[in-house]
Amino acid sequence: MDDTEALKMIDKSFYLRDVLEVAPDLLGKTIIRKWPSGCEERVLITETEAYSGMGDKACHASKGRTNRTEVMFMEGGILYMYLVYGMHWMLNVVTSVEDEPQAVLIRGLNTVNGPGRLTRFLELDKSFNREDLIMSDRISLYDTGLSPDYDALPRIGIDYAGEYWKNKPWRFVMK
DNA sequence: GTAACGATCCTC
DNA sequence: AGGATCGTTACA
Numbered sequence: 091m092d093d094t095e096a097l098k099m100i101d102k103s104f105y106l107r108d109v110l111e112v113a114p115d116l117l118g119k120t121i122i123r124k125w126p127s128g129c130e131e132r133v134l135i136t137e138t139e140a141y142s143g144m145g146d147k148a149c150h151a152s153k154g155r156t157n158r159t160e161v162m163f164m165e166g167g168i169l170y171m172y173l174v175y176g177m178h179w180m181l182n183v184v185t186s187v188e189d190e191p192q193a194v195l196i197r198g199l200n201t202v203n204g205p206g207r208l209t210r211f212l213e214l215d216k217s218f219n220r221e222d223l224i225m226s227d228r229i230s231l232y233d234t235g236l237s238p239d240y241d242a243l244p245r246i247g248i249d250y251a252g253e254y255w256k257n258k259p260w261r262f263v264m265k
Numbered sequence: 266g267t268a269a270c271g272a273t274c275c276t277c
Numbered sequence: 278a279g280g281a282t283c284g285t286t287a288c289a
Contacts, residue, residue: 139272148272150285158285176282178273195272206273216284247272 097232102224105166109185109192112166113140114262116183116194118236123212123229131212134234137198139245140260141182143191148251151191161220162191169229171209171219178206179215183223183231197246197261239265 097120105112116138123131141149150172151162161170162184170182170193182193195205202208209215214229223231242259249256 141272150272153286156286172272173282173284174271175273176271176284180272182272193272197272204274245272250271 097234100223100231100233102167105183105185105223106187107166107185109140109142109194110260112183112185113138113194113260114240114242115237116196116231117240117262117264118234118238120232120234121196121199121212121229122232123214124227125213133202133208133212134200135196135198136200136264137196137203138262139195139197140262141193141195142260146251146258147255148245148248149191149193159191162193163189164220166192167223169218169221169223171214171216173216174206179209180205181209181212181214181218198263241265 100119116135119135121133121135143149144151146152151159153159155163158172164184165188166185168184170184172180174180181196184193186192196208197205199208202211221229241263243261243263244257244259245261
């Protein structure tokens, strides 16, 4: 029996909200990653970070519209993938409406911790940039019915953004 | 064209 | 505490 039917696919409207609502709401949601072989991996999201608009000095979109950041200006419900430190792919979910550049960094799973390690585990790279979470046959997000308790803490690795943005409690960790 | 810098991870 | 490693960005 296929227990996918117990899960409800997250719909478009979920992603069109503000990133500060979506980021904590993604905790406890399930990512289902499918390969052409028929292999499938299911994981639970346990840690996220919100990056909110052109004003947020830690958000890549604070640089404005560039080839890299353009995806964040698009309508929510797609992925933003980018490489950091020349070796780690970062998995981000774009949120909000068109021209509001926001994204949620997926930072931890029940199976793997760390944003670089989890993309390696799920085999996610540049080819997933702009992937549509509603339409994709490779990756999709499902509601589990869970709404776990969480802590809101400062974001990691953004010293360059200055004290004000560095101290925003926009990292959400499932208890 | 060049140079500097990361939303990290691993090993010392 | 320091090195790996390369796409993106800024600037000449």
